[in-house]
Amino acid sequence: MIFDEFAIKSLITPINDFPKAGVVFRDITPVFQSPKAFRMVVDSFVQRYIDSDFTHIGAIEARGFVLASAVAYALNKPLILFRKQGKLPAKVLTEAYDTEYEQSVLEVEAGCLNAEHKVLLMDDIIASGGTFLAAARLIRQMGANIYEVAAIVDLPELNGSRLLQDARIPTFTLTAFA
Numbered sequence: 001m002i003f004d005e006f007a008i009k010s011l012i013t014p015i016n017d018f019p020k021a022g023v024v025f026r027d028i029t030p031v032f033q034s035p036k037a038f039r040m041v042v043d044s045f046v047q048r049y050i051d052s053d054f055t056h057i058g059a060i061e062a063r064g065f066v067l068a069s070a071v072a073y074a075l076n077k078p079l080i081l082f083r084k085q086g087k088l089p090a091k092v093l094t095e096a097y098d099t100e101y102e103q104s105v106l107e108v109e110a111g112c113l114n115a116e117h118k119v120l121l122m123d124d125i126i127a128s129g130g131t132f133l134a135a136a137r138l139i140r141q142m143g144a145n146i147y148e149v150a151a152i153v154d155l156p157e158l159n160g161s162r163l164l165q166d167a168r169i170p171t172f173t174l175t176a177f178a
């Protein structure tokens with residue numbers, strides 16, 4: 001399978017001033033709506049990680065769930081959900097964070113990971129990096145390790161991938177909008 005970056009980028013439409021003025025929203029939804037594109041994206045991650053030794057896949061609500069669950073299924077890995085506040089019934093760990101356009105709070109089940117675990121963390125997009133960094137803090141609170149963070153799209157102008165690099169978190173994306 002060859003990853004057709006141009007085809008995937010053409011599907012990701014820019015929407016100005018959503019969800020608030022000044023934001024150019026890169027809507028990933030058409031990729032999920034196209035079986036061919038979604039398969040190409042999922043297969044690219046599966047190819048990259050087929051022989052990797054991480055123990056878990058972490059999925060970030062909501063768009064990250066779609067991607068990470070398909071990859072976890074294909075690679076037969078346990079899937080850990082990082083959810084917005086108030087959704088998980090278990091005892092949770094909590095981290096507040098800022099994204100490009102809002103403030104939010106991420107939670108994960110307390111004790112679901114430990115120092116023997118290595119997590120591939122997945123989401124659809126890296127913008128300011130606030131979301132991935134919050135999930136990384138939750139993983140580290142449990143003493144677990146981060147194998148890599150992975151997304152379909154990087155928006156390098158928003159500096160998130162740079163902040164992740166500065167935090168020594170390996171980062172991989174299939175494409176970028178400069």
Ligand SMILES: O=P(O)(O)OC[C@H]1O[C@H](OP(=O)(O)OP(=O)(O)O)[C@H](O)[C@@H]1O
Binds near residue numbers: 060063126128131
């Ligand atoms: O790098 P950042 O600036 O943190 O932004 C990236 C995050 O923003 C979006 O989530 P959002 O919570 O807006 O929406 P979703 O629940 O639809 O995924 C996106 O899915 C990432 O999780």
Ligand SMILES: Nc1ncnc2[nH]cnc12
Binds near residue numbers: 099100101127
């Ligand atoms: N510009 C953007 N497009 C899509 N998702 C985002 N999440 C944060 N910033 C975003």
